[in-house]
Amino acid sequence: MKTVLLPIAWILVLAPLSWGVARSVQRSMPLFTGGTTAAPEKPVPTGPAGPASTNRP
């Protein structure tokens, strides 16, 4: 039981993290494949915490 639990525990946490990383890498692909040029001015978000908050502790 103890021998099996160790790899299972790691798989259970690393699998979702790997899925999240893979999705993020997929999302970042346009950055490397030469994204299209857009209009220079963008609307500025006005939420109380600014734009989509990614300030992680």
Added chain:
Amino acid sequence: MRPETPPDSMSVPLLHCLSREATVAGPGFSRWLVPPAAIAVHMCIGEVYGFSVFNEPMTRLIGGAAHDPTRDWTIPQVGWIYSIALVLLGLSAAVFGKWVERSGPRKTMVASAVCFCSGLVLSAIGVRLHALWLVYLGYGVVGGIGLGLGYIAPVSTLMKWFPDRPGMATGMAIMGFGGGALIGAPLGVSLMAHFKSAGDPGVAPAFLTMAGLYAAWMLFGAWLVRVPAADWKPEGWQPAAAGSKAGPARSVSVDQAWKTPQFWLLWLVLCMNVSAGIGVLGQASLMCQDMFGVGAAVGGGFAGLLSIFNMGGRFLWSSVSDLTGRRTVYAIYFLLGALLYALVPWTQKIGSRTLFVAVTALIISMYGGGFATIPAYLRDLFGTHQVGAIHGRLITAWSLAAVVGPGLINYISTAKKKAGVPAAEAYNGTLYLMCGLLLVGLVANLLVRPVHPRHHLQTIAP
């Protein structure tokens, strides 16, 4: 895997199995089971940073595909859910820190799971009834308390299991928190896409499903976690003399630590590190679009890439701190960080998107590293006795910076654009301000000295 200590009272077996005594590991328990337990909890509560994916759908709960400005909630209104949760994270970590140390990691993780997941359930009800106050109460207040409890729950336990590598151990857990957004955001989007129907963006069923999934993972972590026996130490490891350069300090109680200059210097270190990091993270997508004239898809991809470096930096830099010492690694964060921030406007000037990505990715890795290294820094100064509770109080620095920082940065760049500064150059002032904040953090870090012996505990209660 069964607890070694027999229950004191069979009449309350459930409560007993949550107690610190019941979680003392028996002989043969692998300490490498504790990091996945901590990561399981942290990657769930880290979902808070993916919460912004619900903001826009929550403004279409009544109007359906089109926002009804007379009855639907607005973006600023729903933005407060996240801010309330962050404030409660800091407050609950500070207030409940001593209880967390007394109760042990399992009871705290269960309490965190109950609060965080019931917060999601209350929010689902609030969305269904279109009662914003209930969402504030649910996700913001109740869920926010779950965040604070879950964040500090495994910190001191991990450092007791890994006295030889405390930076790496806490880095792993806090890496899980960084990864939480990488999971939470796409999961939320996928669930809403699955549940949406005509006139309903699917927010409430998405909340309920997430509550169930996260409860399962968090309770798995709570079941798995153990505390080491009092006399346990890693095989072949000899503790350095207490207070020596290589070992932890003599222990200081949380109430005493609060009164030392070292605590407030580290508070400033964390606050400056967070405020500066937000300079890039909070504006990542827009900054990339404005500085290089790329589209929203590329900007979004840039933000996603930074999230990976934010997560990876937590583990890598905190592990490095075990080799270099905490003070040195923070000096690297602040000095190298300030230099790199100053280079960002130059990358725009020469039009090198690759260099811009490389520089900002390194900045963000150190920003994540700052979060992950702080528990081990506290342990070096205040010992392991109440380090979780001390860490809880220090998190108020992040709570403040996370709410005030983005607002300040948003204000500066908006004001520059309104003043007619070209969008590509509107961030330069903010970036130089970030350099200044990092240098303030550097000075605070260099002023940190060992805690005076008069603050040390004479005897440590069991």
